[in-house]
Amino acid sequence: MAKRKVVTLPGDGIGHVVLEETLRVLESAGFQAEYIEGDIGWEYWCKEGNPLPQRTIDLIAEHKIALFGAITSKPKEEAVNELSPELQSEGLIYSSPIVGLRQHFNLDICIRPCHTYVGNPLNFIRRSTDGGVDEPKVDVVIFRQNTEGLYGGVEWSDPPSQVYDALMTHPKFKKNFGKIPKDEVSVSTRIFTKRATERILRAAFDYAEKYNYKSVTVCEKPNVIRETSGMMYRLAKEMQKKDYPQIDLWNTNIDAQMMWLTKNPEDYGVIVAGNMFGDIVSDGFAGLIGGLGFACSAQFNDAGIGIFEPTHGSAPKYASYETSIVNPIAMIESACMMLDFIGEKEISKKIRAAVAKVIVEAKVQTYDMKKMKGAPDVIQKGAATTKEMADAVIANL
């Protein structure tokens, strides 16, 4: 049988090293694939004025499955300053290539699981009045709408007059902002559509049903953001009543949810949110279970295209270290989500078991697992390197 083809998108910074180590783990676990590397990230922005070249989009369209490391994004002006000189005057505006990929392929479902790893203490514990400690068991899966909302890219500074005039028809805009000069107004829209909102809700409920989670929590702010958050909660209520009466539907506000995740995180199961609140709450839970070194994700559309990536970024601070110290587990776990997606569940099971064993044994731990501050000397102080962590996983397969 022909080998499966997988597009690799290392991107920037630590994206390279975590992806490289993950490919070694995949190979050692018996996953047979041919990898085709795609160009993406800062280098291509600087050289070509486009961090997401069309050839990369074509590769993903052809092979459908991609493993993505991380990219570096910088603010507008800084980005222009780093363009190669001949591109500087072309009026190019940088936008994140991963956000671009999500929108291009309509990868609207993003799943971010965050669970306690036995042997890796949470980044917080509860203390009772008698001095005892209690470490809650976290098992949360966040469903983030991945293409709309505040990251939809529909935004202006000094908006065009049609937009400004339309805003002026809203009594609240007129009253609160109408006297401010137009060129002092910036607007970022938060657009939710019914179809995409129903799709992320459906994905969340189906997952809760399949894996026996007792609740689905809509984490938005419907009491204040009435139209968009309000629509998501209303649709969730209708869906739950009609199709999932056995699953509890909870409604939390994003701000309160961030407080509760340090108070009673074990109470939550499946959480569903729009793009930005999903991003926030998933980073919150990731921090809780041990940091971004453990946070994996899958994103896919309804046409079988899936991109699998750790939720962390390019961590530029660590990218220049001669020996890499970052934790590859988030990328390895993301690759396991890819394996599940393409039906290679035996291999993903084997890799997850190996990761779990390495963590329980606690002999090989990267700096974040040792709760150290990242610095080049963590290796001398006993932290494992990125490669040593991958070696340990391989040894336990």
Ligand code: NAI
């Ligand atoms: P970051 O995720 O790159 O790093 C934040 C901190 O998390 C690091 O300083 C480190 O302490 C920790 N960390 C991240 N990955 C780790 C790992 N594998 N092992 C151990 N510790 C790890 O986020 P930051 O610093 O906010 O952004 C850096 C760059 O990455 C920016 O240019 C940002 O735009 C980009 N970014 C890209 C993302 C993506 O590619 N999807 C997501 C988030 C940020």
Ligand code: MG
């Ligand atoms: Mg994030």
